[in-house]
Amino acid sequence: MALSPVIGKLLHKRVVLASASPRRREILSQAGLRFEVVPSRFKETLDKASFPAPYAYAMETAKQKALEVAARMYQKDLRAPDVVIGADTIVTVGGLILEKPVDKQDAYRMLSMLNGKEHSVFTGVAIIHCCSKGGQLDTDVCQFHEETTVRFSRLSEELLWEYIDSGEPMDKAGGYGIQALGGMLVEYVHGDFLNVVGFPLNHFCKKLVELYYPPGRHDVRRVKHDSIPAVDTFEDLSDVEGGGSDPAGGIEGGPGGQAAAGTRGAEANGAVESPPPFPADLLGLIDGFKASKALFTACKLKVFDVLKDEAPLKAAEVAGRIDASVCGTGRLLDACVALGLLEKTDGGYRNTEVASRHLASDGEYSLHGLVTRHDDHTWELFTRLEVAVRQGPNAAAGGKVEDPAQSQQTMLQFMRAMHGLSKLTARRVATAFDLSRFTSACDLGGCTGALAHELAHEYPRMRVTVFDLPDVLEHVACFQPGGRPSERISFVPGDFFKDSLPEAELYVLSRILHDWPDDQVHALLGRLSGRCKPGGGVLVAEETVDEDPAAARSNLAAALSLLVRPRGRGRSGAEYRDLLEQHGFRDVQVAAAAGGALHLLLGTRASPP
Numbered sequence: 001m002a003l004s005p006v007i008g009k010l011l012h013k014r015v016v017l018a019s020a021s022p023r024r025r026e027i028l029s030q031a032g033l034r035f036e037v038v039p040s041r042f043k044e045t046l047d048k049a050s051f052p053a054p055y056a057y058a059m060e061t062a063k064q065k066a067l068e069v070a071a072r073m074y075q076k077d078l079r080a081p082d083v084v085i086g087a088d089t090i091v092t093v094g095g096l097i098l099e100k101p102v103d104k105q106d107a108y109r110m111l112s113m114l115n116g117k118e119h120s121v122f123t124g125v126a127i128i129h130c131c132s133k134g135g136q137l138d139t140d141v142c143q144f145h146e147e148t149t150v151r152f153s154r155l156s157e158e159l160l161w162e163y164i165d166s167g168e169p170m171d172k173a174g175g176y177g178i179q180a181l182g183g184m185l186v187e188y189v190h191g192d193f194l195n196v197v198g199f200p201l202n203h204f205c206k207k208l209v210e211l212y213y214p215p216g217r218h219d220v221r222r223v224k225h226d227s228i229p230a231v232d233t234f235e236d237l238s239d240v241e242g243g244g245s246d247p248a249g250g251i252e253g254g255p256g257g258q259a260a261a262g263t264r265g266a267e268a269n270g271a272v273e274s275p276p277p278f279p280a281d282l283l284g285l286i287d288g289f290k291a292s293k294a295l296f297t298a299c300k301l302k303v304f305d306v307l308k309d310e311a312p313l314k315a316a317e318v319a320g321r322i323d324a325s326v327c328g329t330g331r332l333l334d335a336c337v338a339l340g341l342l343e344k345t346d347g348g349y350r351n352t353e354v355a356s357r358h359l360a361s362d363g364e365y366s367l368h369g370l371v372t373r374h375d376d377h378t379w380e381l382f383t384r385l386e387v388a389v390r391q392g393p394n395a396a397a398g399g400k401v402e403d404p405a406q407s408q409q410t411m412l413q414f415m416r417a418m419h420g421l422s423k424l425t426a427r428r429v430a431t432a433f434d435l436s437r438f439t440s441a442c443d444l445g446g447c448t449g450a451l452a453h454e455l456a457h458e459y460p461r462m463r464v465t466v467f468d469l470p471d472v473l474e475h476v477a478c479f480q481p482g483g484r485p486s487e488r489i490s491f492v493p494g495d496f497f498k499d500s501l502p503e504a505e506l507y508v509l510s511r512i513l514h515d516w517p518d519d520q521v522h523a524l525l526g527r528l529s530g531r532c533k534p535g536g537g538v539l540v541a542e543e544t545v546d547e548d549p550a551a552a553r554s555n556l557a558a559a560l561s562l563l564v565r566p567r568g569r570g571r572s573g574a575e576y577r578d579l580l581e582q583h584g585f586r587d588v589q590v591a592a593a594a595g596g597a598l599h600l601l602l603g604t605r606a607s608p609p
C-alpha cells in the first residue's frame, strides 16, 4: 500500500471530518489529508442493546455522525462535500460499552472496570461519498471497524484519582487517553495504537485503496439518504449484494460517470490495467495558482481583517462585512479552510494564528502588502513568463521599465510589500555577522527603515542613515514604530547613482543589486568603494540563483522573478563575491539567512594599493 497516492485520491475532493475530536484531526492531517472539520451534532444515543456486537454500534454511530453533517451541509448550501468521514471510538469490557465519562465519578467507575484487566477498543469509521442527484443528497456509505486490545496494570485507588483529577479522562472513551498520561496505565497494546487514540489510520488507508483501486468485491453499498437503513438492519452492510453494480465506479466518476464506464470497458476486454501511481504532488502543482489566487482574493477583500480578534463568523456575516455574495464568500472561506488559513467550527469561520499574524492588513509582521503587490503586479508579470523564456531575461516587459514611483498608490503598495518582507528578515540580516565594530551605517535604498531599526536596536553604538529616493522617503512616516523614527536613525533623500553618498563606516545593500544590470552595479559599487574608508565594510543581502540543486527549490521563485522582471539580473553567491572583490573589498564573509532564502556577504574595504 503506497500511502501518498491513496491520500492523494482525496486531495482534490472537498473532504469533511465530521468530528470534534482533536486527535482524529491530528492523525488525519499528519497523514497529509486536507479537510475541513465540521463536528457532528448527532447525539450518541442509539440503543446499544439493539446491536449484535459492540463494533456494530460504533460503526452505526460513526455513520450517523457523518450523515448528519452531510445532510446539514447539503441543506445549507444545496451542495454537499465530496466526502464526509465520521468515526466513533468505544471501549468494551465484560460485555459493556464505555463511552466518554459524564463526570469524575463516572470516570472512576470506568477506570475501575479496566483496572488490571484486558479490554477492547473499537473505532467504527464511515466514509461517505456525496453527490446531488435530482435535487436530493445521494450518498455512498463505506464502513469498517478496527479492534485493539489494551491491558491496564493493577493501579491503586490513589493513582486512579490522581489521574482523574488531571482532567484527562473527561473527553475520552473509557475515561483514558493512551497518547498522554493514560499511557502510564497501560501494560500492553495489541493492534493499531492509533485506533485506540481515535482513528485507525492504517485500516482507513487500506479502505481507500479498496475504494479507489478496486480489485473486486468490497463493502460499499449505495444508500439513499432518505432511506438510511434502520439500526437493526445495519449488520448487513458488510455484505456485498450479489450481482451489484461497481460501487467504486459510482464513487470515482459519479453514477454512470466516465471513470466507471472506462473501468467496466477494460474489464470486458479481459485486460484490467492497474492505473499508474497517483501523481498527487504534480496535480497539486498544476493547481497551485488557484490556491495562490484564493489567498490573494481573500487578502484583497480583507477577509483576514474581518476574522481577526473576532468570535467565529458565519459565511453570511463575512459576506456582509466584505460586501460580497454569500455563496461566493462561502466558497472562498472553505477554500481558505482547505489551505489551512482559516478554521471552521460550529460557530463559523475564524483566522488561524498565521492568518492573523501575516494576512491581516495591520500588525507588525503583516504580509498583506506583499500579497496585494503579487496580485496586482507580479501575477501579470508572470503571464509573460513564456515570452521571457523565449526571448531571454528582461524581454517580457517589451523594454518598458517599470517605474515604482508611477503613482502614489503603486509606490505605497510597493513599500508595504518591501516593508513586510524586510520586517521578517531584518533581524536575521542584522545579526548574521558581528557588526559591533561599526559605529555608523548607511542603508542604501533602505526604504521604510525596517532594517535600519534592527541595526540600531542590535548595535547600541550605531547610528544609521537610510538613503533613498525623495519620492520614497515622502511616505516613510507611517512605517515608523510608534509613528516616529528612533533618534539614531535618519532619512536622507538622494539617488545612489548620482548624489553624494552619506558618510558611514558600513554600507548596506539589501535586495538592491539584483535590480540592476552589470554596468550599473559596477557604477554603484565603484562609488561606494570610493566613499568607504579602509577598514569600513559593505553588507550585501540578496536572493541568489545558485546552481546548487539543494537550494534550487527555495530559490525558484526568485530565479523566475528575475527572469520576468523588466530589468536587473539574477546572480550567484560567487558572482556577488567577485563583484565585491573587484571593487576593493577583501575578507568577504558569507552567511545565509531566512532559511537559506537570503545570501549575505560582508566585505572589508582594503587600503588602496
Ligand SMILES: Cc1cn([C@@H]2O[C@H](COP(=O)(O)OP(=O)(O)OP(=O)(O)O)[C@@H](O)[C@H]2O)c(=O)[nH]c1=O
Pocket: 018, 019, 020, 021, 022, 023, 024, 039, 040, 044, 065, 087, 088, 089, 090, 091, 100, 121, 171, 172, 173, 174, 176, 177, 178, 179, 182, 196, 197, 198, 199
Ligand atoms: C481510548 C481513547 C479515546 N480517546 C478519545 O476518545 C474520544 C472518543 O469519543 P467519540 O465519541 O468517538 O468522539 P468525540 O471526541 O466525541 O468526537 P466526535 O467524533 O465529534 O463524536 C475520541 O475523541 C478519542 O480521540 C483518546 O483520545 N485516547 C484514548 O486512548
